[in-house]
Amino acid sequence: MSKKSEPDKIVTGSNFNGSFQEIEEKYKFIVNAYGEMMTLINREYVYELVNDSWCRTFGKSREDFIGKTVSEVWGDKKFNSEIKGKIDQCLNGIVFKEEDSFIIAGGERRYYAVTYCPFRDKNQEVTHAVGVTNDITERKEAEIALRKSEKDLRELNEKKDRYLSIINSDLDKAFIYVSSLLPEEIDTQEISIRWKIIPSARLGGDSLGYHWIDNEHLAVYMLDVTGHGVGAALHSVSALNMLKFETLVNTNFRKPHEVLNGLNQVFQMTEHQSLFITLWYMVYNKTK
Template sequence: MKPIEYFTGWHFRAAMPVKDMYTTLINKGYVYEFVDETYCRIIGKNRNEILNSTISDIWGEVNFQKIIKQCIDRCFTGVPVEYEGWLSIPANGKRYYKIHYFPYKSEDGKTTHVITALWDITEAKNEEEIFSKCSPDFLKKIQKEYFGVVFCDSYGRFVFVNNVMLEKTGFDRNWFDTKTIYDFVMPEEKNNISSCFNACLKGKQMHNNEFSYKNAFGEINWIKTNFAPIYEKGVVSGIIGIIHDITKFKQMEKAFNNQKAQMESIICGSPIPQFMIDKDHRVVYWNKALEHLRGLTSREMVGTKNHWMAFYDYERPCMADLIVDGAETEINKWYCIPDVRTNSKGFHKAMDFFKSFGRGGKWLYFSAIPVKDAKGNITGAIEILEDVTDSKLAEETIKIAEQKCMDILKVVNHEM
């Protein structure tokens, strides 16, 4: 892997709009020759005001003499420097920064500039003070996450990777020495990253692209990338990349999709007619059994608020709608049948007669239960239908027979 000295005379044109991370290029006179847009915003000045200004002009003479100058002077000896601490600037007050200083040399080995990569980690520092009161076992679970930084030449060969990349991937610098960015990603991702890289070489900034790769331990990880072109004498000579590890997010996304598929399988594959709505009262699932019962397909119903059409002649809430709105007290208002039941878990059940169901109508038990997130907030509701026409008719038949018996007994008793 070529050292960063390989980038002789390059001036950055592309801004890297990555949250809380700012990039600059400083010469031996402590003057800014490049600043990205995010750096300008945090300083509270536009690019023209910062370019050709000295560090002391921006950060103040005290910060420059006491802290920054020492770091830059050491970096000009060819040694990368890291600094972490509190600094104050007029536009943003006192903030906690992590700063990486990288030597930037000409082909003859002389350091001509210093590249700085700066992170605002004030919130993380404030959290650290809170975590200091926690147990050691809990603290082991807390990991600070910073962005990885890579430099690649126009052929995609790694020229420089920062320590965060080494930590996240498990590879050492020798591994990156012989690899290109095309080797880094999974084989099935090569075409995608090639398209992204080629677009960047044509001068485009490529943001929020996701790729997978296999780390040094054989595990599949995911990253989100932001690439921008680097120019030398007006020609794109390579790229700078900001790498964010999103493996945990992808794992959670996969778990969510598995859970969603499982729920869909349970609901849609059930022989019992049922449907599910979200918190906006839109149909999420409409199963085959309900399609068969009412003749309305899932394609017609999912994504709409028309589930009432399967049961009523006019638009009115179903029991699932009342549960989503937290209006369980109105169930008796809409369902006049006395047989309304509920329990402490939010499960509601009632019976009603639907004349539009089949010949002569049907008696249905319909039950509904809320769907909640991890915090207990209602995110939807499931409503289940049960045809109890036969049992209801049998019940009515028994009542009629009982009444006839009572009438006969009254006549017999009267005659006696």
């Protein structure tokens, strides 16, 4: 005899409900364990669901939200000016995203990425707005710090450019002044002196000069002060003027050794920031 087949088992309503309740509990656990804040708002702008993350962030219980309108929770002014328009877009079937900041429990300001997603029923009608909020404070603060750094850097570069412009202008003036001290070229039957100046990238302590000491003697000199910059240039100008106007005391400018000794006494390194002068000095006697 053939064995009779057993009838198919029927899933009863109680079994189905039990399974559904188990799934629902798991769903609630996942939603509440989720780090992001979640809310469910109906077309009357009433909170129907908030998860644990939402309550912890604002330091309130579910009872402070569930069954209450958004305006009751956050105030009419904030609701009408900041929140309602976003929820309305969502209830019209549009996913709305923005970044915003809130004062949370403890008075701390945090930054969040907020997304409102339309929730549709089986007829594809939008019945709710699902709000998902992510904490982006660390990223936002990094962006703010980066923008501040970029702003500070731009301001520093602008200041640097202004200062460099002033410095370059002063250096140009210093170069013009030093150049004005150089003597005119000499081109006579007795003597011819020509020179050419080639400016360097930096102001230095090089200079030259010549002048008639008397009708017979022509002093010619070239000097170089160590280093570069305004300090070396001014040091060079001081020495050049002493030679040009013969202001060294008790010095016969027809005798180079006396001139060198005189300058050495005036320009001691210990008194001039270790700057020293290299000098070539000669006297030409046109009668000999």
